[in-house]
Amino acid sequence: MRRADRLFLIIHALRGRRTALQARQLAQTLGVSLRTVYRDVADLQLSGVPIEGEAGVGYVLRKGSDIPPLMFSADELEALVVGTRFVRAFAGVRLAESAKTALLKIEAVLPPDLRERAAHTRIFAPVWRDQHQSDFAAMIDRLHAAIVANHVLRLDYRDESGRSSAREIEPLCLSFWGGAWTLGAWCRLRQDFRNFRPDRIDICESTGEICVESAERNLASYLRAVGGSMMDHS
Incomplete structure (x- = not known):
C-alpha cells in the first residue's frame, strides 16, 4: 500500500471516534508494523493534522475536526x-x-x-488461488497493462480445438463473463476484430510497438462490430 493511502486511511479511521483508537488496531487494518503506524502518525501531527494521543494510549482527532461522511445509502x-x-x-x-x-x-x-x-453483507466472492490461478491473474495484469499503454502484443494462441497460431494483436478491452475472461482486439493476421481467451494464451510478449489508433480499429468500432455478443470466434 502506498504511504499516501496509509495516511489517508489513518485520518479517516480516526474520524468521529469518541474513544482513542489503538495503534495495534491501525496496524492490523493497514497490514503494517506498529513502528510504521507510529511514524505515520508522527508525520501527520508534524504536518498539522490535529491528532491527539500517543503510542501505547491510542489516537483521536481533535474535537471539531471531523469530516462529513460519504452519502451512501x-x-x-x-x-x-x-x-x-x-x-x-x-x-x-x-x-x-x-x-x-x-x-x-x-x-x-x-x-x-x-x-x-x-x-455484514452476505454476498461473498472467496479469493482462492493456486499456482495456475496466480499465473492467470498475472496474465490479466499483463493484458490490462498492454491495453492501457497501447502496446502491440505477440501471442502464441490455442483455439477451441487446441490448434496453435501466432498472432500480432492490438488489444482494446477485457471482458469478464462470470466464469471466463475475453480479450477484445484487432487481429493483424485476420485483419479484423477478434476475441481471445486469456486462458488459451501460451505466450504473451510486447513487440515494443505502440498502437496507432484509427477510427476503423478503436474500441468504439470494436463494440459496434461485436454487436454486444462478443463470442469467441478466433
Whole structure:
C-alpha cells in the first residue's frame, strides 16, 4: 500500500471516534508494523493534522475536526462492497489490491451504522488461488497493462480445438463473463476484430510497438462490430 493511502486511511479511521483508537488496531487494518503506524502518525501531527494521543494510549482527532461522511445509502454501499469483493476474487493482482485499498477508504469514512452494514453483507466472492490461478491473474495484469499503454502484443494462441497460431494483436478491452475472461482486439493476421481467451494464451510478449489508433480499429468500432455478443470466434 502506498504511504499516501496509509495516511489517508489513518485520518479517516480516526474520524468521529469518541474513544482513542489503538495503534495495534491501525496496524492490523493497514497490514503494517506498529513502528510504521507510529511514524505515520508522527508525520501527520508534524504536518498539522490535529491528532491527539500517543503510542501505547491510542489516537483521536481533535474535537471539531471531523469530516462529513460519504452519502451512501445502505444498498449503494452493499453494491460497492460486493463489487470490490468480486474484483479481488476475479481480476488481476494489481486491480485486486486496488479494490482492497478502495474498500478500506470507503469503510473508513462511513458512519458506524453503515460501517456495520458493510461488514455484514452476505454476498461473498472467496479469493482462492493456486499456482495456475496466480499465473492467470498475472496474465490479466499483463493484458490490462498492454491495453492501457497501447502496446502491440505477440501471442502464441490455442483455439477451441487446441490448434496453435501466432498472432500480432492490438488489444482494446477485457471482458469478464462470470466464469471466463475475453480479450477484445484487432487481429493483424485476420485483419479484423477478434476475441481471445486469456486462458488459451501460451505466450504473451510486447513487440515494443505502440498502437496507432484509427477510427476503423478503436474500441468504439470494436463494440459496434461485436454487436454486444462478443463470442469467441478466433
